[in-house]
Amino acid sequence: MKQISIVCEDRPNLIAEMIETVGREGVNIETLDSDAIHGTVVAVMTVDRYDDALRALAQGGFVAISEEALLIRLEDRPGALAEIAHRFKDADLPLRSVRIIRRSGGTGIVALTTARTDEALALVKDVLIA
Amino acid sequence: MPLPDQDLQRLDDLETTVARETQELLGYPCSAEFDYSPLYRFLRYPMNNVGDPFVESNYKLNTHEFEREVLAEFAELTRAPADHWGYVTNGGTEGNMYGIFLGRELFPDGLVYYSEDTHYSVSKILRCLHVRNIMIKSLPDGRIDLDDLRETVRIHRDVPPIVFANVGTTMKGAVDDLAGIRSILDDLAIQRHYIHADAALHGMLLPFVPDPPPWNFDAGIDSISISGHKLIGSPLPCGVVLALKRNVDRIARSVEYIGTLDTTLSGSRNALTPLFLWHALRSRGREGFRQLIERCLATADHAIGRLEALDLHPWRHENSPIVVFDRPSMPLVRRWQLAVQGRIAHLITMPHVGREHVDRMVASLAADRMAEVSSS
Numbered sequence: 001m002k003q004i005s006i007v008c009e010d011r012p013n014l015i016a017e018m019i020e021t022v023g024r025e026g027v028n029i030e031t032l033d034s035d036a037i038h039g040t041v042v043a044v045m046t047v048d049r050y051d052d053a054l055r056a057l058a059q060g061g062f063v064a065i066s067e068e069a070l071l072i073r074l075e076d077r078p079g080a081l082a083e084i085a086h087r088f089k090d091a092d093l094p095l096r097s098v099r100i101i102r103r104s105g106g107t108g109i110v111a112l113t114t115a116r117t118d119e120a121l122a123l124v125k126d127v128l129i130a
Numbered sequence: 131m132p133l134p135d136q137d138l139q140r141l142d143d144l145e146t147t148v149a150r151e152t153q154e155l156l157g158y159p160c161s162a163e164f165d166y167s168p169l170y171r172f173l174r175y176p177m178n179n180v181g182d183p184f185v186e187s188n189y190k191l192n193t194h195e196f197e198r199e200v201l202a203e204f205a206e207l208t209r210a211p212a213d214h215w216g217y218v219t220n221g222g223t224e225g226n227m228y229g230i231f232l233g234r235e236l237f238p239d240g241l242v243y244y245s246e247d248t249h250y251s252v253s254k255i256l257r258c259l260h261v262r263n264i265m266i267k268s269l270p271d272g273r274i275d276l277d278d279l280r281e282t283v284r285i286h287r288d289v290p291p292i293v294f295a296n297v298g299t300t301m302k303g304a305v306d307d308l309a310g311i312r313s314i315l316d317d318l319a320i321q322r323h324y325i326h327a328d329a330a331l332h333g334m335l336l337p338f339v340p341d342p343p344p345w346n347f348d349a350g351i352d353s354i355s356i357s358g359h360k361l362i363g364s365p366l367p368c369g370v371v372l373a374l375k376r377n378v379d380r381i382a383r384s385v386e387y388i389g390t391l392d393t394t395l396s397g398s399r400n401a402l403t404p405l406f407l408w409h410a411l412r413s414r415g416r417e418g419f420r421q422l423i424e425r426c427l428a429t430a431d432h433a434i435g436r437l438e439a440l441d442l443h444p445w446r447h448e449n450s451p452i453v454v455f456d457r458p459s460m461p462l463v464r465r466w467q468l469a470v471q472g473r474i475a476h477l478i479t480m481p482h483v484g485r486e487h488v489d490r491m492v493a494s495l496a497a498d499r500m501a502e503v504s505s506s
Contacts, residue, residue, distance in 0.1 A: 009472070078267070078277035085264065085285050097256065098264040100246045108267075 002050040003067040005130045006043045006057060007101045007109050010036050018043060021060035027053045035129070037073060038105025044130045063101060069111040070120055071101070071129040076108045087123045088114070155482070156491055157468035157475070159300075159331045159452075161363030162482035169405050177401035181392045183217050197404035203411050204370045207337040208329075208346040208354055216372035217394050218358070218404045222330035223251045225355025225371035226294070227258070228395055229326030232353055232373055233292035234261045235381045236324055241286055244294035245274035247301060249328065252294060261292070271447070272296075272304030280314045290322040291315065297345045297354070298332025301471050303450030305332065308349040327354040330369070331478075332450065334361035338420040339427075339449045352377060358403060361423075362410045363481065368403035422481055426451040429479035429488065436492040440499065451479040458495055459502075466491050 006018060015034060022029060027049045034043040047053040057064035065071060074080045081098065088095050096113040103109075109129065114120045121128065133141075152162045181187045183197040201216045210216075219225045230252075233240060242263040244252055256263045264282055267275040274296070283291050293315075295306040308325070315323050329336070329345065333356030336342040346354065353373035358364050378393050414422065430451045437444035437455045444455040457475040462468070468475045477483075477491065 076267075078275060079281040081264075081267070081278065082281035082285050085282055089285055094262060095264065096262055099253070100265045100267060103246075103267070 003044060003046050003130065004050070004053055004057065005065040005067075005069075005071050006041075006045070007063045007065065007071070008041055009102075009104070010039050010041045014041055015043065017060075018045070018057070018062065021062065022047065022053045022056050025049075025052050025056040027056065037109070037129075038107045040102050040104050040107070040109060042071065042109065042129050065101065065111050068117070069097075069099075069113050070117065070124060072110050072112060072124050072127040073129050074108045074110055074127060076103050076106050080108070081110065084110075084112075084124065084127070088120070091119065091123055093119055093123065151467070152482070153487075154466055154491075155480075156466045156477045156487065157463075159357075159360045159478050159480060161359075161361060161480045163480075164363035164365075164406075164410065166365065166406050166409055169402070169409060172402060172405060179218070179399040179401040179404065180397060181399075182394060183404075184215065191401070193401045193404045193408075196408040200404050200407045200411060201370065201372065204356065205372060208333065208356075208372060209348045210372050211347060211374070213375045214347075214372055215375040215378045215393070216370060218400070218407065219355070219369040219371050220396065220400065220403075221359065221367040221369045222249075222328065222355050222357040223255070224395055225353075225357075225369050226252060226326065226328050227255045228371045229328075229353035229355055229373065230255055230259055230261065230292065230294065231395070232377050232381065233324035233326060234259055236377055237290035237292060237322060240290040240292040240324065242292045242294055243279060243283065245296060245299075245306065247272045247274075247299040247304060248294060248296055249300045249330075252328075268299075268304075272299045272302030274306045274311070276307060276310045276314060279311065280318075283314060283320070284318055287318050287320055290324070291320060292324045292326070295325055295327050295351070297327045297329035297336070298450060298452075300330075301452075301469065301474070301476060302454055303332065303447045303452035305336075305343050305345055305447070305449070308344045308351065312350045324353075325351045327351045329354050330357040331360045331452075333357075334419070335423050335426075335451070336449060338416070338423045342449055347372075358407045361426075361480070362407060364403060364406040364410075366400065366403050366406070368400065368407065370407070423451075426479050426481060426483075429483060429485055432485050433477060433479060433488045433492075436488060437495075440492065440495055442495070452476050453479065459498055462494060462498055465494065 027047050030046045032045045099111045101109045177191045179192045183194045197218050245266050245268045247268040267278040336345050355371050358368035430453050433453045434444040442455040446453045454476045457473050
């Protein structure tokens, strides 16, 4: 079962909109969890038709992140990202990409990709969202 | 063979739509103020600028000579050294791809640093080129956060940085602090680095304003991409990329069947867009562009005054025609083709946008607000 993470500003009926968006494409949601972090909602869903769900969410205006990326939460201050990068450097685990997904209320949500996801999971377990 | 009547009608309908929508084009940086009718005659020929504009091609139906003149003008405007090279691209994205491509070829293990206000197409380029990358925080005004950049580069100081700098961000028109970026690289004693500048819109503005920030080759960049269809205006998307020739030479590859050394990204290349750019540069001239930009910025100030009256918190960077303000309702965003991001929207006072144009939009914003108040 593949996992999709959706990051967006909290607003009423948000989860219902997500469900409706993928439902319109005939995608079945197997699991759905969500968490609100300082005005940002991070929802994690598993679905039966992964690519269709990703496409539907993106077309519906949602920031949908595939499971290749690890989502972490960071304090929104200079150098916070650098500290995470330092862990990867020390572990000799090159980061493939680092993308800031959203910043609000003093917290940043960041997507990381590396060639060795399992090792990366261990490195960021204290800040891992999904 | 003539088209059937119903197809001709469809084309008439399309023209009506495009002409109408052009009147309400406020949020995107495309100028609609141009007249290239003297060039229409060239639509009758299968012209193609395949290959390097500086190398003679076996395909003779080209406009390489005009393209070189266009590049020479841009080289002067961007203060490129004599050792430069470039070509007319299909738009800013191709120029940015070329810049990052050059950086990656020079430093295959390099890390691209770019700010979160960078245009989304750069993420696609990074994926296409399979280059490692780290997004750096932006300041609220859209410029790259130098503290965040410094700390992140410091950790990877053994890896050559390829800095993707914005000379005018898409949403806020912010110019990254190139002097500050250079200073970080110098402070960290990083000798091997590459700086590409994305100057899509502002690359044709900053040469003509009285006191521009550091933005061009004088500021230490290695390559720059400027759009042609934005401030200059063109019916076809186009742009210019310029780079240091010594870097370009490293990626040159011989392509024998067209008898040219092809260092461009695409094979066949548009031969008409260099003519459009040449026509615009020759007909308007530098003084014409200076006056044009002065007018654009004055219209931006007019828009700020009108939007302030509606308490929509408008602002702009000193040398940018991008006016940022509080996001209006979706029907108005659609009607005026405004670009939006989160809670902000922007309008851009491109050459075709006059004060009356702004006034019409502001009047519709005011009417929308009145309707909202009376319904609540």
